[in-house]
Amino acid sequence: MINKLVDKIKKTEAPIVVGLDPTMKFVPEHIQKKAYAEYGETMKGAAEAIWQYNKAIVDSIYDLIPAVKPQIAMYEQFGIEGLIAFQKTVDYCKQKDLVVIGDVKRGDIGSTSEAYAVGHLGQVKVGGTMCRGFDEDFVTVNPYLGSDGVRPFIKVCQEEKKGIFVLVKTSNPSSGELQDRMVRTSEEDGGQGAGRPIYEIVGEQVAAWGAECMGESYSYIGAVVGATYPEQGRILRDIMPKAYILVPGYGAQGGKGADLVHFFDRDGLGAIVNSSRGIIAAYQQEQYAKYGAENFADASRAAVLAMKEDIAQALAGRA
Amino acid sequence: MINKLVDKIKKTEAPIVVGLDPTMKFVPEHIQKKAYAEYGETMKGAAEAIWQYNKAIVDSIYDLIPAVKPQIAMYEQFGIEGLIAFQKTVDYCKQKDLVVIGDVKRGDIGSTSEAYAVGHLGQVKVGGTMCRGFDEDFVTVNPYLGSDGVRPFIKVCQEEKKGIFVLVKTSNPSSGELQDRMVRTSEEDGGQGAGRPIYEIVGEQVAAWGAECMGESYSYIGAVVGATYPEQGRILRDIMPKAYILVPGYGAQGGKGADLVHFFDRDGLGAIVNSSRGIIAAYQQEQYAKYGAENFADASRAAVLAMKEDIAQALAGRA
Numbered sequence: 001m002i003n004k005l006v007d008k009i010k011k012t013e014a015p016i017v018v019g020l021d022p023t024m025k026f027v028p029e030h031i032q033k034k035a036y037a038e039y040g041e042t043m044k045g046a047a048e049a050i051w052q053y054n055k056a057i058v059d060s061i062y063d064l065i066p067a068v069k070p071q072i073a074m075y076e077q078f079g080i081e082g083l084i085a086f087q088k089t090v091d092y093c094k095q096k097d098l099v100v101i102g103d104v105k106r107g108d109i110g111s112t113s114e115a116y117a118v119g120h121l122g123q124v125k126v127g128g129t130m131c132r133g134f135d136e137d138f139v140t141v142n143p144y145l146g147s148d149g150v151r152p153f154i155k156v157c158q159e160e161k162k163g164i165f166v167l168v169k170t171s172n173p174s175s176g177e178l179q180d181r182m183v184r185t186s187e188e189d190g191g192q193g194a195g196r197p198i199y200e201i202v203g204e205q206v207a208a209w210g211a212e213c214m215g216e217s218y219s220y221i222g223a224v225v226g227a228t229y230p231e232q233g234r235i236l237r238d239i240m241p242k243a244y245i246l247v248p249g250y251g252a253q254g255g256k257g258a259d260l261v262h263f264f265d266r267d268g269l270g271a272i273v274n275s276s277r278g279i280i281a282a283y284q285q286e287q288y289a290k291y292g293a294e295n296f297a298d299a300s301r302a303a304v305l306a307m308k309e310d311i312a313q314a315l316a317g318r319a
Numbered sequence: 320m321i322n323k324l325v326d327k328i329k330k331t332e333a334p335i336v337v338g339l340d341p342t343m344k345f346v347p348e349h350i351q352k353k354a355y356a357e358y359g360e361t362m363k364g365a366a367e368a369i370w371q372y373n374k375a376i377v378d379s380i381y382d383l384i385p386a387v388k389p390q391i392a393m394y395e396q397f398g399i400e401g402l403i404a405f406q407k408t409v410d411y412c413k414q415k416d417l418v419v420i421g422d423v424k425r426g427d428i429g430s431t432s433e434a435y436a437v438g439h440l441g442q443v444k445v446g447g448t449m450c451r452g453f454d455e456d457f458v459t460v461n462p463y464l465g466s467d468g469v470r471p472f473i474k475v476c477q478e479e480k481k482g483i484f485v486l487v488k489t490s491n492p493s494s495g496e497l498q499d500r501m502v503r504t505s506e507e508d509g510g511q512g513a514g515r516p517i518y519e520i521v522g523e524q525v526a527a528w529g530a531e532c533m534g535e536s537y538s539y540i541g542a543v544v545g546a547t548y549p550e551q552g553r554i555l556r557d558i559m560p561k562a563y564i565l566v567p568g569y570g571a572q573g574g575k576g577a578d579l580v581h582f583f584d585r586d587g588l589g590a591i592v593n594s595s596r597g598i599i600a601a602y603q604q605e606q607y608a609k610y611g612a613e614n615f616a617d618a619s620r621a622a623v624l625a626m627k628e629d630i631a632q633a634l635a636g637r638a
Binding site for chain 1: 340342343351355360361362364365390392393395396397398399401402403406424425426427428429430431432434435437438439443444445446447448450451452453461462463464465466467468486489490491492493494495496497498500501502503514517520521524567
């Protein structure tokens with residue numbers, strides 16, 4: 001699946017993943033109204049609204065991009081009905097030949113991570129039959145519980161030729177509270193050395209795990225590093241030379257094209273940049289207001305093209 | 320809800336939470352067969368089997384215990400149908416007046432954690448109507464993204480009088496890879512001090528967050544500390560004097576009654592110990608084999624009583 005992702009990035013010339021994170025305030029009123037008229041102001045109505053919203057955006061942009069990243073929390077907030085909309089979105093994007101990165105940030109003790117891994121990437125045994133659950137192509141994984149919480153995902157990735165992105169340095173303002181903590185690097189130095197941040201330690205683990213799951217040029221095991229931390233991106237690019245980096249935080253969270261260059265290899269591969277509300281709610285921005293709420297999906301298409309250009313310029317302009 | 324939990328622990332004299340983690344290999348064959356006969360070897364069949372299994376166990380033990388802790392991964396592995404069984408389990412346990420701790424280990428950037436928080440503990444706005452999703456009483460939260468990933472949960476806890484347990488020191492073998500890392504404690508000491516482990520830093524955050532959400536004697540903001548790490552439990556008990564500690568790892572993971580005493584306050588409160596397969600799959604253990612698979616729920620009841628006795632003896636026997 002990492003090979004497919006790389007191929008699609010080359011073909012579209014767009015190292016871009018669109019975050020399908022349908023907060024209700026992004027969903028145009030006419031879509032909400034129609035859904036509520038049919039199903040009431042219920043979880044089912046909400047789920048119908050976000051599904052119709054997603055579908056229109058995907059139809060408008062699927063030929064421009066290699067991948068989408070639905071954030072499961074935005075569906076889970078609407079309970080079972082929301083998760084049905086998540087499943088429909090995953091299935092529909094796969095039909096459109098998009099690579100689907102489930103942004104689920106799961107992670108637990110070994111036996112429990114195994115359940116998440118088979119439920120999202122693999123197959124589960126029911127009696128004598130193997131069944132598939134959510135069946136994304138990649139998922140994001142939280143490493144706080146250590147390697148026995150990550151290894152079950154790696155095992156399923158090897159079986160299924162799918163992949164994960166491990167949270168290394170997240171894009172949010174407080175990510176440094178734990179991830180930037182300077183730790184003693186060895187028992188031998190007795191804590192006298194300058195130390196290294198947690199995110200570097202996790203980055204090294206990602207590189208080691210990734211060596212066990214190599215695709216053609218990159219590993220199935222990638223990393224999440226926020227666009228909002230370009231200097232850390234530069235360091236982590238070196239620590240994890242074979243890991244694809246999923247870069248959230250572009251656009252609405254503050255990351256700009258110029259911040260992204262360090263995440264990429266010299267050939268323009270090695271990183272894929274996420275934008276969520278910058279694309280899916282483009283019609284709410286001044287720049288795209290001319291499209292109006294009725295044509296929100298056209299605004300999203302224009303925003304994808306602008307993002308593609310912004311990244312291409314930044315990569316072309318680097319020293 | 321923390322007050323209700325403490326009251327129920329006092330009333331039942333059982334600081335015990337039963338982990339409803341229905342791995343299919345625990346579910347007796349006669350229950351699986353019946354479910355597959357009705358729904359086939361499908362996700363729906365699997366979901367029916369785990370729901371019937373849970374229901375029988377809850378019916379058998381609900382009067383003995385204050386709380387249950389369904390591990391959502393064990394349901395999520397069966398996709399949407401599995402999550403419907405999760406929802407049914409949560410609802411049924413609440414009908415039985417059990418406190419329900421959703422072991423979801425969610426955690427993300429701020430706006431996304433907000434979606435998880437409203438979806439699991441609070442209410443979400445659909446048009447002009449407020450709707451409830453999974454509606455557990457407590458959930459577990461992963462702190463790797465820092466305080467802006469935890470604060471949205473705290474906000475919902477304040478509104479709803481519900482609670483969270485933040486992962487501080489997990490019970491699994493590799494939890495130390497990140498959680499035990501010794502970090503520089505201040506910029507001033509230039510890394511020359513002995514340092515402190517990450518779990519202490521997180522424990523201090525839990526104590527600080529908890530001060531904003533006090534119940535009668537304990538805070539709505541608790542912590543997860545594994546039974547497999549009793550020394551760390553002693554330290555964390557002191558760091559977080561008002562936090563209830565949810566203690567996984569008893570039984571199958573290796574923790575014993577005697578390991579638990581440091582997690583408790585002198586009055587026997589302050590901690591609640593989880594057992595999952597030790598209770599729900601008791602009938603598969605030699606000790607309870609006499610019950611047979613047909614009477615698996617009676618075996619679970621016997622195992623709860625034995626666990627209650629084990630903890631009571633350990634607490635009575637401490638110096």
